[in-house]
Amino acid sequence: MSTLVDSQEQNPEHHHTPKGFKRWLYTTNHKDIGSLYLIFSLTMFIVGGAMAMVIRAELFQPGLQLVDPHFFNQMTTVHGLIMVFGAVMPAFTGLANWMIPMMIGAPDMALPRMNNWSFWILPFAFSILLMSLFMEGGGPAFGWTFYAPLSTTYSNDNTALFVFAVHIMGISSIMGAINVIVTIVNLRAPGMTWMKLPLFVWTWLITAFLLIAVMPVLAGAVTMVLTDKYFGTSFFDAAGGGDPVMFQHIFWFFGHPEVYIMILPAFGIISTIVPTFSRKKLFGYASMVYATSSIALLSFVVWAHHMFTTGMPLAGELFFMYATMLISVPTGVKVFNWVATMWRGSITFEIPMLFSIAFIVLFTLGGFSGLMLAITPADFQYHDTYFVVAHFHYVLVTGAVFSIMAGAYYWLPKWTGHMFDITLAKWHFWLSLVSVNILFFPMHFVGLAGMPRRIPDYALQFADFNAIISIGGFAFGLSQLLFVAVVYKCARGGESVPNKVWDGAEGLEWEVSSPAPYHTFSTPPEVK
């Protein structure tokens, strides 16, 4: 696809780099910042996972054993916030930082100082959020969706901390998105035309536009919550002429594109890995780009499918049902494309490929339950039950998180220069695959049988499934520690790898040496 004409790397000795903590605090290098994002995201994944363990421990059997319902609500809320804003989104931003400049032949991100800033405000955001858990009254307990008036009139006094934390996360995301767009638009190597861009770059470009469009909406929503609660406004208070349902429209106008923000880069990663290990070109590059764009456009006109039970005119319900069903068309195109890429390939099953195959199957399962949820009359039965919990964990855990794992295993040798411990990684994959299904699959059943979500205790007919779910949850949680071990070991040492780590891989990132030098493509390569 491309040839590297000039691979002059800067001599690191000419470079003045501070050592120790300052190196990381002051860094404007896209690789350093990418690593920071990824380490931060992994840390948050463990913290958010620990909260999920608390939830599953309480739900292991009926009755209230470990935590009181108020704390339980804080756990579900903060688990959601941390996993969305702390684990999945920073992981994708980290991968973007590391890979986009290397994939398009750029020396760095276009706005390196802003890059530093957009990462370093994140730890503060999450410190504020986590600290609120230890204050009198506790942290946010109104669900990650913070529906008013539960989050305004009826929330505790620490809600301001939640608001500020979300503000900072939003600013960080917007800055990250601006950086991605400016980099891709301006810093492509000569010859890297739009329709030659690697798909990971394409999907991230579209994601970045989504981020810029909807993060300000979230900022508006939390600001109105803040003024309603502390300054006597009535945006969402019917008694003052406001409207609590309007909150949900605003929130989901952000929230629905947000779920595509968490899955489009995943599509990019899978579209990179599947061709590599099938040793065959992606079946329909152009249709993948168009499918991604149509998903992004449609994501703006389906938000109210989260609100069918809120009370909507019939015409509104019909419109949002049809629009939502329509999304399955471009999503189907993607899945068919991956399968067609594998068809008559020469397939091998390295760890990244294993995660990608698991992604395709399990994400599609999540897609099916999504299609079922789109059918409004049936949604009245599914809505706010464990069926929904199963649905979004299939698309976010076996979808987004599995794609991140796949990407991490795929590029880890390039980052570190070492092959990871393959045996350990295989254990990680198979244990995760089995436990994640024990964890989330039975949730479909309890949901259909009528168990509402976000409850700390439940009726006796749900007891057996909940015990199984909890066991799956603990197993999945513990399995992730293996991933931490693999990454740690790989960073410390291991078998050296060649520049092109995977024999079927294509792209500029495989033409620089392994580990990737601190500065790459100071002189742009020429792409033919």
Next chain:
Amino acid sequence: MKAYHAVVSLFVLFMSFGAASNSDYNMRKGVTDISQNVYQLHMTIFLICCVIGVIVFAVMFWALIHHRKSKGAIAAQFHESTKVEILWTAIPFIILVVMAIPATKTLIAMEDASKADLTIKVTGSQWKWHYEYMSHDVDFYSVLSTPREQMNDQAEKGEHYLLEVDRALVIPTGKKVRFLMTSDDVIHSWWVPDFAVKKDANPGFINEAWTKVNEVGIYRGQCAELCGKDHGFMPIVVDARSPEEFELWLTEAKKEKQQQAEASAALLDKTLTKEELMAVGEQVYMGYCAACHQPTGLGLPGVFPAMKGSALVQGDLKPHIDILLNGRPGTAMQAFGKQLSIKQIAGVITYKRNSWGNNTGEVIQPSQIQAEVDANKEKEQ
């Protein structure tokens, strides 16, 4: 062929899951025409998804098994085919249209709440339901009746653990019953799976839903929208009776309401003993107050104030009665004036003023509560 058989038997297994009605692992068929339509929709879309899944994954796993490098497979070079791509865009689209038609029909039927035989106003509040039979002058609260000991694992859990209430909503079968949903505080959602009715109760707004139950029976549901600490503890129980029995019940309920009013009036001249008031008070406190203020009276710091050692509880009587009757706007403290009788309020105030080390020794009589109620009414006029 083996794989084919496995797929077919798996499919049959799924079908048999679907065939079991009201199972523990599938949607309930329910007891209304609508709920059965919804169930059919659910099973249809589920089976369509299964078929698509089986086909797509069969192709994929065929490739994974037969096109492996270790088997000597050499990668073909084909890519992009407009024909195939149009095909796999068009076919799903047609399936969607086929799916949308019955879904639209059912939805239109569900949203038509006109020509109802009976209208019931359903009001959610933290964490109970209030039912008002419009134009029948019958209304009551419906509160979880599962004892706290069962939740704390101090007693064996009953058959309907967390799905039982002190007073069920009674409706007639074979009649179109319309529900008007609203809320006194946060958003709740009234859900009875057997009716396929789930509608949010929004403060300041009224939502409509309806049902026409075909079979006599007891139907249980739960609040479906996170509404604060005890969201998991506000179940819904509907007792569907034949129209004749429903009429009997309605007459009885009206009579009962009258008797209660008379009993309250009779209390005004009586002086109750401290023991009696404390007993009533403890019962009321555990049923209505303990969810927030805790059985220990310690509250939840930063969320719900403590009763133990509280200045309000040990201070002047008037503000104490006032907050119980009218609540405190802008907080979770509800107005209990409408929910509790004057005897219950007198009891619970006496209880709070003489428990957990609060030691005022005061005994508050129902007549004192009534005096405050009357004073409030005068103020309003």
